[in-house]
Amino acid sequence: MFENLQERFGRVLKDLRGQGRLTEDNIKDTMREVRMALLEADVALPVVRAFVDQVREKALGEEVMKSLTPGQVLIKIVNDELVALMGAANERLDLSAQPPAVVLMAGLQGSGKTTSVAKLARWLQEKQKKTVLVVSCDVYRPAAIEQLRTVAAEVGAGFIPSSSDQNPVDIARNALDTARKQFKDVLIVDTAGRLHVDAAMMDEIKAIHAAIRPVETLFVVDAMTGQDAANTARAFDEALPLTGIILTKTDGDARGGAALSIRQITGKPIKFLGTGEKVTALEPFHPERVASRILGMGDVLSLVEEVQSKVDREQAERLVKKLKKGKDFDLADFREQLVQMTKMGGMASLMDKLPGMSQVPEHMKSQVNDKEMGKLAAIIDSMTRQERQFPAIIKGSRRRRIALGSGTQVQDVNKLLKQFTQMQKVMKKMKGGGMAKMMRALGSRMPGGFPGGFPGGGMPPGGFGL
Structure with a gap:
């Protein structure tokens, strides 16, 4: 997400950093570039105008003109205004009501609503330790209930059966009674969607809303529809008291216009981003972290959270102990690190959160994709235990056998061994505490950075899964 904006903003900000002083002329030029970047990202025109005016007004202030690093000050202004545009801070779900807290999901057909119900149920169970029931009031779409x-x-998650011959309002009422009797913490209600906004759909959702009085009414919308996403959200907000937005399919949206427009147009916060098809691909929306990504500064905080929640701590600790004892990092360890990266969403997800990745050429990014990781794992699986432990014995005939067994070329085996050798050098630095120093330095640069690096004072479990 935001690839196009990152690229355009990257060029603009690179030019700014080189400015010894700011003048009305170069601020005007910068604002023209920023305006074009936002419009190309499909941000709504009124939002673009307001954003550019705010940045220009602050950029022409005395503080910027007198600063020794005016370019950096202007970058900070752009960052702060991006954060303000998207809602200042993450707004959590309000589930403080008497259980069961009811969450109503609304949206158009094809927006990813039903999948988002499951993703949210998983997130509530894992992150909030809630007991969750789900029910479908979609009696129109074939197989919606089965899905x-x-x-x-x-x-x-617990599932309450319903059928296409029932009334949607009755389904919702019965589900609420069931959730109460089973002492569940949360009930998530999936509603019917349509291909477009229509009166009949709105009347039905209003009736369901009135019957179950949800504490959260979330509008699920496809990020790839750009400005239309914001306009549809506004239409729903006029009919229902929305409390927040779930923006789906953000992994397929290179522009990001919806994320930048929705808050301003509807006044409602984006609470979650759907970042892929898997049920694990849902993350809370943090405006300050998204702004950091847009400006090419990465999102280290989200990366650390992913590491802490998804990396196998026992495996990571075993590897650290092994290295501290002076034993070599071998190919079996390397394969385990590939598995850990896959658990964290793969290389695309990791690279999106690393600082400076917007400056890396596309052809280089494409070389480290998830398909390549699968190929590397297949090559290692084709080796004997001895070869994994002692890679130095893998010579010509062994390389040909491994390539044949993994369905790859000898060049691929050579490439893996070269990458492994580089990784082995990095891991050797851990013996002298070199990695811990590197992580502490990175931690001190993080917004509100952890004193002494990452929690625990050293490297994150699994060293970012590497």
């Missing part, structure tokens, strides 16, 4: 049953089972 919810399937994804609910996948995430381990």
Whole structure:
């Protein structure tokens, strides 16, 4: 997400950093570039105008003109205004009501609503330690109820059966009674969608809303629809008292216009981003972290959170102990690190959060994709235990056998061994505490950085899964 904006802003900000002083002329030129970047990202025109005016007004202030680093001050202004535009801070779900807290999901057909119900159920169970029930009031779309049953089972959430011959309002009322009797913390209600906003759909959702009085009414919208996402959200907000937005399919949206427009147009916060098809691909929306990504500064905080929640701590600790004893990092360890990266969403997700990645050429990024990681794992699987432990013995004939067994070329095996050798050098630095120093330095540069680096004073579990 935001690839196009990152690229355009990257060029603008690079030019700014080189400015010894700011003048009305170069601020005007910068604002023209920023305006074009936002319009190309499909941000709504009124939002673009307001944003550019705010930045220009602050940029022409005395503080910027007198600063020794005016370019950096202007970058900070752009960052702060991006954060303000998207809502200042993450707004959490308000589930403080008498259980069961009811969450109503609304949205158009095809927006990813049913999948988002399962993703949210999983997130509430894992992160908030809530007991969750889900129910479908979509009696119109074929297999909608079965789809919810399937994804609910996948995430381990309770499912309340319903059928197409029932009244949607009755389904919602019965589900609420069931959730009360079972002493569940949260009930998530999936509603019917349409291909466009229509009166009949709105009347039905209003009736469901009145019957179950949800504490959260979330509008699920496809990020790839750009400005239309914001306009549709506004139409729903006029009919329902929305409390927040879930922006889906952000992994397929290179522009990011919806994320930058919705808050301003509807006044409602984006609470979650859907970042892929898997049920784990849901993350809370943090405006300050998104602004940091847009400006090419990465999102180290989210990366650390992913490491802490998804990396196998026991495996990571075993590896650290092994290295501290002076034993070599071998190919079996390397394969385990590939598995850990896959758990964290793969290389694309990791690279999106690393600082400076917007400056890396696309052809280089494409070389480190998840398909390549699968190929590397297949090559290692084709080796004997001895070869994994002692990679130095893998010579010509062994390389040909491994390539044949993994369905790859000898060049691929050579490439893996070269990458492994580089990784082994990095891991050797851990013996002398070199990695811990590197992590402490990185931690001190983080916004509100952890004193002494990452929690625990050293490297994150699994060293970012590497």
